[in-house]
Every structure is written in structure tokens, then in C-alpha cells.
Amino acid sequence: MADFQKENDDWKNVLRSEIITALTGSSQEKKQAYSQIGYYYLCSAPASLYKYYSDTSLKLETxxxxxxxxxxxxxxxxxxxxDISIDEKELFNCVLKMLPDKVTIRPGSPMWCNLKGEMGQQVRKLKTTFKDLRETTGISCLSESDDSLLMWAHYADxxxxxxxxxxxxxxxxxxSFTPVPVxxxxxxxxxxSLxxxxxxxxxxxxxxxxxxxxSLEWSYEREWRIIQDKGACGDRWNINNKGALLDMIVPSSVILGCEAKQEFEKAVKRYCEASKINLYKMEKDKALYRLNKHSILEFD
Known part of the structure; x- marks a missing residue:
């Protein structure tokens, strides 16, 4: 089953590579990459992505x-x-390989120590850059799945x-959001490489x-991510909470958990009725460890 799933998801690696090229490549590379991104969104990607929420008034208001x-x-x-792994020994070997042909440097020699010191400075700079990016990049996480038992348990209270x-x-x-598959x-x-x-x-x-x-241990999440840097978030970036509340499209539907409390269910139903958004609720299957979705409100 795992091998079958991996085979079916190989296109995600390609799509992610094309998105990275669109962000980092030359003008010609970007043009070609955007064409490929459109193809995968139209032909391979799921029609919908899902966001799980707990049953708080703040989440519903969002x-x-x-x-x-x-x-x-x-x-x-x-x-x-x-979290990016930086192997300084491997990096230093790469630096030595960049020296002109037939140049050898004795370990511990002044030149060897000088090169190692310069590399150390670059590594410290890289670590600072990556640390800053981890604190100033906004990410929202969504899933391909609306019926994951683990997702409902972990992220929907x-x-x-x-x-x-x-x-x-x-x-x-x-x-103009570009969701990227994990x-x-x-x-x-x-x-x-330096x-x-x-x-x-x-x-x-x-x-x-x-x-x-x-890690493969998180693969049950079937996750996609939307990435916005601090510049894109602008004055909406919350320095204390390290994040931003940004505009989103109107939902296609809302699905209540099978254990949703009556008061929360009523509040969600009022919202869906007023906004003409389809509303469903999960039920436990009577024979299988599975959730089944049944309709409460449908407008299309």
C-alpha cells in the first residue's frame, strides 16, 4: 500500500520542483515552470484542500x-x-574540491586553517539566515483529506x-496563493554546497x-502548504505571535466533527445558512473504522 501511494504521489515531487524553479530560476525557466505548474494543478492535484479547526469561537470567527x-x-x-541539516565536514570537502586541479593542501597547514575559518564564517551566516527565515515566514497547512481519523483527533479537538x-x-x-505539496x-x-x-x-x-x-511518520496528513514571507504579510505580521491573519476565499463547504457539541453546531449552521455554504457532519461507520459524511445543508 505504501509503495502504491508513493507511486501515485511521484508527481508531487515534480510539482514542488517546478514551483521552486518558478521562485528561483531565470526568466525563461520561470516561464516554463509556470506552464508545468498549471498542468499539474489542472490534471493531478486534488480539487479541494481542507483546514481542520477546533470548536472555539475564535476559530469559527476566522x-x-x-x-x-x-x-x-x-x-x-x-x-x-x-530545520536544515548543515554537515560542516561535507561542506569543507566540497570547498577543497573547488580548488584548482592538482592543488593539495596539507590538513592543519595555514592555508587549510584559513579556508576552514572562512567556511565557518559562511556556515554561521547561513545558520543565522535560516533561523531568521524560520521566524519571519508565514505558513498555512492544509490537507487533501477530510476524513482522516488522526487529523480529526489531533487538529479538530x-x-x-x-x-x-x-x-x-x-x-x-x-x-494568487500557490499551494505546495509536502x-x-x-x-x-x-x-x-558553498x-x-x-x-x-x-x-x-x-x-x-x-x-x-x-518525515514519513507525518504522511497521514496528506499536507499542502501555502507560504507567504514577512514582506507579503506586510503590516499584518504579528511580531509577538510570529504569524499573520490573511485574506482567504469563501469555503466550498464546512464539515462538522462527529462529536461536535450542540451549541457549536448551531453556530456553524447559522453561518453556513447565511453564507449559503454547504454543511455536512461526520458519522461513525457502523461496521468499519471509518467516517461517513452526511448532508445537513446543500445549496448547489
């Missing part, structure tokens, strides 16, 4: 006002999330909250990869 919270990665609960559906293509059309892997994202002519581009590429790569 949805009601068509807003979405973007949080800096430093707030996330995964210690490896957006043990099935008491709600799951909100958003149309992926409308995100792009109305807000790639799941056993291998951490590593920075391993070539002067490419170090800046490599830094941005590796940072985006780190934002969109997670």
Missing part, C-alpha cells in the same frame, strides 16, 4: 471572516520541521471541531525544500 492564519515554522510542533473545504484553483485565481521522506533536507556563484540560490531552494519536506 472562517466566518474569510481569513487564514499563517504561522512561522518556529511555532510548529515537529522539531524537524523546516477530538472530532468536536470542524473541517473547512477550499477550492485549490480558486486559491490561485482569487489570491513531500514525505526518511532523508532530512541538507545544505551541501559555490559562490550559486550559494544564494541554493540557500533559497534548500529553505523551500525544508518547508515542504517532512
Amino acid at each position: 472562517v466566518r471572516e474569510n481569513k487564514l492564519w499563517f504561522s512561522a515554522p518556529c511555532n510548529f510542533n515537529d522539531v524537524f520541521d523546516c 477530538n472530532h468536536c471541531g470542524m473541517c473547512v473545504e477550499y477550492n485549490l484553483l480558486e486559491l490561485n485565481r482569487q489570491l 513531500v514525505y521522506s526518511d532523508d532530512r533536507v541538507r545544505f551541501c 559555490k559562490p556563484e550559486t550559494v544564494e540560490k541554493n540557500s533559497l531552494t534548500v529553505f523551500i525544500q525544508s518547508i515542504t519536506t517532512k
Whole structure:
């Protein structure tokens, strides 16, 4: 099953690569990349993405006002999330390989120590840059799935909250958001090149990869991420909470958890009726460990 899933998700690696090229490549590379991104959004990507919420009045108000919270990665609960591995030994070997042909440097010699010191300065600068990006980049996390038992338990207050559906293509059309699929892997994202002519581009590429790569243990989330830097958030960036509440499109539907409390359900229903948004509620399947969605309100 895992191999089948990986095979079906190979296109996500390609889509992510094209998005990175669109952000870091030359004009011609960007033009071609945008064409490929459009293809994958139209032909391979899910029609909808979902955001899980707990059953608080604040969360409902966020949805009601068509807003979405973007949080800096430093707030996330995964210690490896957006954390880039820098192997200084491997980097130094790369530096030595960049020396002219037939030049050898004795370990411990003045030149060797000088090169190692310069590399150390660059590494410290890189670590500071990545740390700053982890504190000033806004990310909102969504999922392909609206019926994950784990997602409902972890992010919707043990099935008491709600799951909100958003149309992926409308995100792009109305807000120019570019949702990026998360790639799941056993291998951490590593920075391993200090070539002067490419170090800046490599830094941005590796940072985006780190934002969109997670351990295989998180693969049940089927996650996509929308990324906005501090500049894009502007004066809406909250320095204390390290995040921003940004505009979002109108939901396609809202799904209540199977354990939603009556008061919360009534509040959500009033919102959906007033806004003509489809409303559903999950029910526990009587034979399988599965959630089934049944309709409460439908307008289309």
C-alpha cells in the first residue's frame, strides 16, 4: 500500500520542483515552470484542500471572516520541521574540491586553517539566515483529506471541531496563493554546497525544500502548504505571535466533527445558512473504522 501511494504521489515531487524553479530560476525557466505548474494543478492535484479547526469561537470567527492564519515554522510542533541539516565536514570537502586541479593542501597547514575559518564564517551566516527565515515566514497547512481519523483527533479537538473545504484553483485565481505539496521522506533536507556563484540560490531552494519536506511518520496528513514571507504579510505580521491573519476565499463547504457539541453546531449552521455554504457532519461507520459524511445543508 505504501509503495502504491508513493507511486501515485511521484508527481508531487515534480510539482514542488517546478514551483521552486518558478521562485528561483531565470526568466525563461520561470516561464516554463509556470506552464508545468498549471498542468499539474489542472490534471493531478486534488480539487479541494481542507483546514481542520477546533470548536472555539475564535476559530469559527476566522472562517466566518474569510481569513487564514499563517504561522512561522518556529511555532510548529515537529522539531524537524523546516530545520536544515548543515554537515560542516561535507561542506569543507566540497570547498577543497573547488580548488584548482592538482592543488593539495596539507590538513592543519595555514592555508587549510584559513579556508576552514572562512567556511565557518559562511556556515554561521547561513545558520543565522535560516533561523531568521524560520521566524519571519508565514505558513498555512492544509490537507487533501477530510476524513482522516488522526487529523480529526489531533487538529479538530477530538472530532468536536470542524473541517473547512477550499477550492485549490480558486486559491490561485482569487489570491494568487500557490499551494505546495509536502513531500514525505526518511532523508532530512541538507545544505551541501558553498559555490559562490550559486550559494544564494541554493540557500533559497534548500529553505523551500525544508518547508515542504517532512518525515514519513507525518504522511497521514496528506499536507499542502501555502507560504507567504514577512514582506507579503506586510503590516499584518504579528511580531509577538510570529504569524499573520490573511485574506482567504469563501469555503466550498464546512464539515462538522462527529462529536461536535450542540451549541457549536448551531453556530456553524447559522453561518453556513447565511453564507449559503454547504454543511455536512461526520458519522461513525457502523461496521468499519471509518467516517461517513452526511448532508445537513446543500445549496448547489
